[in-house]
Amino acid sequence: MAVPMSNVDEIRDRVILGEFGVKNVHSTNFPGNYPGYDDTWDLGKFKKNFRLDVVHMDENTLEFDMVGIDAAIANAFRRILLAEVPTMAVEKVFIYNNTSIIQDEILAHRLGLVPIKADPRLFEYRNTGDEEGTEIDTIHLQLKIKCTRNPRASKDASDPKELYLNHMVYSRDMKWVPIGNQADVFADANIGPVHGDILLAQLRPGQELDIVMHCVKGIGKDHAKFSPVATASYRLLPEITLLKTIEGEKAERLKRCFSPGVIELEDVDGKQVAKVVNSRLDTCSREVLRHDDLKSLVKLGRVRDHFLFSVESTGILPPDVLFSEAVNVLIAKCQKFLTELDSVNEME
Amino acid sequence: MAGTDTEKKPVLEMVQADGADEGCVTFVLHEEDHTLGNSLRYMITKNPEVEFCGYSITHPSESKINFRIQTRGGLPATEPLRKGLNELTDVCKHVLHTFEAQVKDFREQQGEAME
Numbered sequence: 521m522a523v524p525m526s527n528v529d530e531i532r533d534r535v536i537l538g539e540f541g542v543k544n545v546h547s548t549n550f551p552g553n554y555p556g557y558d559d560t561w562d563l564g565k566f567k568k569n570f571r572l573d574v575v576h577m578d579e580n581t582l583e584f585d586m587v588g589i590d591a592a593i594a595n596a597f598r599r600i601l602l603a604e605v606p607t608m609a610v611e612k613v614f615i616y617n618n619t620s621i622i623q624d625e626i627l628a629h630r631l632g633l634v635p636i637k638a639d640p641r642l643f644e645y646r647n648t649g650d651e652e653g654t655e656i657d658t659i660h661l662q663l664k665i666k667c668t669r670n671p672r673a674s675k676d677a678s679d680p681k682e683l684y685l686n687h688m689v690y691s692r693d694m695k696w697v698p699i700g701n702q703a704d705v706f707a708d709a710n711i712g713p714v715h716g717d718i719l720l721a722q723l724r725p726g727q728e729l730d731i732v733m734h735c736v737k738g739i740g741k742d743h744a745k746f747s748p749v750a751t752a753s754y755r756l757l758p759e760i761t762l763l764k765t766i767e768g769e770k771a772e773r774l775k776r777c778f779s780p781g782v783i784e785l786e787d788v789d790g791k792q793v794a795k796v797v798n799s800r801l802d803t804c805s806r807e808v809l810r811h812d813d814l815k816s817l818v819k820l821g822r823v824r825d826h827f828l829f830s831v832e833s834t835g836i837l838p839p840d841v842l843f844s845e846a847v848n849v850l851i852a853k854c855q856k857f858l859t860e861l862d863s864v865n866e867m868e
Numbered sequence: 869m870a871g872t873d874t875e876k877k878p879v880l881e882m883v884q885a886d887g888a889d890e891g892c893v894t895f896v897l898h899e900e901d902h903t904l905g906n907s908l909r910y911m912i913t914k915n916p917e918v919e920f921c922g923y924s925i926t927h928p929s930e931s932k933i934n935f936r937i938q939t940r941g942g943l944p945a946t947e948p949l950r951k952g953l954n955e956l957t958d959v960c961k962h963v964l965h966t967f968e969a970q971v972k973d974f975r976e977q978q979g980e981a982m983e
Contacts, residue, residue: 551916561914563958572966574974584970586963592910593959599903840971847964853904854953854960857897860880861950 528554530821535756537820539809547590547824575828582839586754586827594754594827600846601752603740606645607836608638608659610733610745617730620689622721627731630721631663632745634691635714635834636735638706640748641845646736655700659711659735663694667723687723692716694733714835748842750832756822758802764817766794774818777808800828882946883934893945895935901925905933911959912952917943 525534532554536543551559569588576583586594613628620627638659646657667686677683691713698706721729740747760782766774771794775783782802785792804822809815831839881896897904905923912921920938937945 547910550913559914560916561911561955563955563962566959567962570962570966572963572970574970577971577974577978584967589959589963590910592906593956593963596903596907597963599901604903840967843967844964847960847967850904850907851957851960851964853900854908854957857880857904858950858953858957861946861953864880864882865946 528557532557533824534759534821535824537804537806537822539806539815544824547592577840580750580833580835580839582829582831582833582843584829585757586829588825589827590825591827594829596850597843597846598752598754598829600849601749601831601842602747604849605748605842605845606640606737606739607746607748607834608636608640608643608735608737609743610634610636610661611736611738612734614732614734615730616732617728619727620721620723620729621727627721627729631694631731631733632743634694634718634720635836636661636712637714637836638709638711638735639837640737642706643737645738653734653736655702655705657736658699659702660697660699661694661712661733661735662697663689663720663729663731663733665689665693665723666728667725669725684723684725687725688719689721689723689729690716691718691720693720697732748834748836749839750834752829752831752842754827754829756824757826757828758799758804759821759823760796760799760802761819761821762794762796762817763819766814766817767791770794770814770817773811774808774814777805777811777814779803779805889942890944890946891939891942893937895937895945895949896932897935898932900933901931905935908935908952908956911956912937912948914955915948915951917941918948921948 530536531544532549535545548554549557549559553559566588571585571587573585573587574582575585610632613631615624615628618624618627622630636659643659644657646653650657665686667684670683670685673682680687694713696711702711723729738746760778767788768791771785771792774794775785777783779801781798782796783794784797786795787793804820806820808818808820831843833839833842837845878896878898880898883894883896884890884892902925905925909921909923912918917940918937919940921936923933923935925933935949937948939945939948
């Protein structure tokens with residue numbers, strides 16, 4: 521059983537999941553709100569309490585715990601990941617020929633959504649009004665493909681795969697055309713679609729596509745195709761407190777109210793006693809509150825400043841680079857307004 | 869005031885009611901939303917010299933926020949704003965350093981586990 525918390529500490533540090541609603545949702549730890557607490561901002565205190573642990577990381581996903589920070593700032597990081605970390609994406613599509621049944625505008629939209637593997641940090645934003653673009657702000661891709669009959673198909677074949685050549689157009693058919701010095705600068709970068717197996721269109725013999733695409737740098741705020749993450753989210757660490765010893769049939773039922781692995785039964789003097797083993801696995805379904813005899817025995821809550829962060833990259837940049845970039849974007853925002861504030865003061 | 873020239877887009881404007889002292893100011897932050905608005909509001913509300921701090925998004929189709937600061941004892945409202953921006957930068961820097969150190973540690977541990 522957990523160490524009991526004082527009422528005030530509970531209001532400050534926990535979100536309570538009740539039967540008919542959620543209590544203490546907002547942060548209230550501001551100066552003047554609680555007698556006896558010093559809630560003035562203190563960087564030293566923040567540094568002492570702040571903790572960050574990487575839980576899982578691979579090529580495209582990252583999970584970490586961020587502890588000791590307010591939701592306002594954690595949410596800023598999440599929002600920036602979704603909408604303000606730049607990537608390169610197809611922006612202009614020049615269709616020289618499209619005799620497939622998929623309409624030009626639908627095809628153009630599909631091409632826009634294909635993630636393009638190119639490091640956005642090595643490119644500049646294109647100036648507004650600039651229609652041409654240069655080697656520092658544009659990547660050219662070409663999609664030129666024509667469907668034909670397969671001369672080697674057997675006579676009684678009915679499978680399109682055997683009958684036709686090039687009848688499925690995949691993202692791997694988008695070929696990078698270096699402009700200016702790009703062939704030298706990005707010789708090892710292997711610019712092109714992240715995934716080669718995205719189906720773009722289907723063709724029949726005689727149909728063809730002849731398309732040139734211009735990729736530019738942009739942010740998710742402008743269009744979702746620029747978003748560098750498949751998803752970026754966080755949830756608060758669940759906390760389950762057993763207020764009384766629960767044993768026997770009740771314990772078994774309690775265990776089944778939570779996700780597997782949250783509650784386990786322990787053998788104490790021949791009796792099966794329920795114990796909270798791993799509360800972070802819980803989905804906070806609140807199923808236990810539907811059992812009249814169990815609901816008074818448990819307290820469900822979430823730790824207000826413990827964020828379980830998850831970042832899934834689209835594959836353009838590794839997820840840890842994305843998070844670092846997101847933090848840098850917030851720093852840049854602050855700096856922008858600080859310099860602006862200085863120039864306002866100078867003028868007055 | 870910043871952004872009065874027609875060529876450059878305004879970034880920051882200061883709006884004050886007639887007769888109000890410089891402790892009660894609404895800052896208009898252009899091209900910003902909840903991302904900076906809420907995190908900055910949190911940092912500034914943590915300042916005991918600030919009586920009130922809040923922000924609103926004027927309209928969903930306008931990309932600007934009205935950021936209101938009222939201070940105690942006649943302190944100019946630009947001071948808590950500047951302090952808040954500096955503190956938010958410090959927080960971000962600390963998060964960034966901790967994050968990069970932890971990622972490096974995690975990689976090293978994984979490398980060891982592979983061997």
